Amino acid sequence: MGLKIDALTCTACMACELACGYHRDDAFALLSSCIVPYRAREKKNYIGVILKEEDSLIAARPEGTEISRIGQEQDPDKEADASAKPMLLRESCDLCEDLDDGPLCIRFCPVNAISME
Ligand code: SF4
Numbered sequence: 001m002g003l004k005i006d007a008l009t010c011t012a013c014m015a016c017e018l019a020c021g022y023h024r025d026d027a028f029a030l031l032s033s034c035i036v037p038y039r040a041r042e043k044k045n046y047i048g049v050i051l052k053e054e055d056s057l058i059a060a061r062p063e064g065t066e067i068s069r070i071g072q073e074q075d076p077d078k079e080a081d082a083s084a085k086p087m088l089l090r091e092s093c094d095l096c097e098d099l100d101d102g103p104l105c106i107r108f109c110p111v112n113a114i115s116m117e
């Protein structure tokens with residue numbers, strides 16, 4: 001079981017990032033969040049969401065979802081995603097297991113772009 005993110009629906013409002021930071025630190029600590037939306041500068045209206053799980057980084061993009069195993073050697077010809085580096089230092093998604101009402105990011109996403117699968 002894990003999170004499923006629909007990047008085509010996401011509006012990059014950052015509510016999930018704030019909610020996750022709050023879940024971690026009881027404060028709006030963005031650097032503690034394990035879910036991060038981003039916009040690509042070079043492409044207008046291009047929005048993706050990166051999620052850190054226990055052993056992988058999930059990049060949900062408009063063209064599809066990419067899963068990178070943490071610790072696995074990356075393709076040297078592939079350009080590194082700058083936003084992925086600080087993600088590796090963060091705690092992994094725990095699906096808000098201590099909350100009775102389920103994941104905060106799902107509850108706060110205004111467009112229902114996040115779901116459980
Ligand atoms: S389920 Fe909880 S820990 Fe996982 S990304 Fe959402 S808010 Fe963060």
Ligand code: SF4
Pocket residue numbers: 005009010011012013014015016017037049108109110111112113114
């Ligand atoms: S809360 Fe939903 S719409 Fe907002 S950035 Fe996160 S996934 Fe995207």
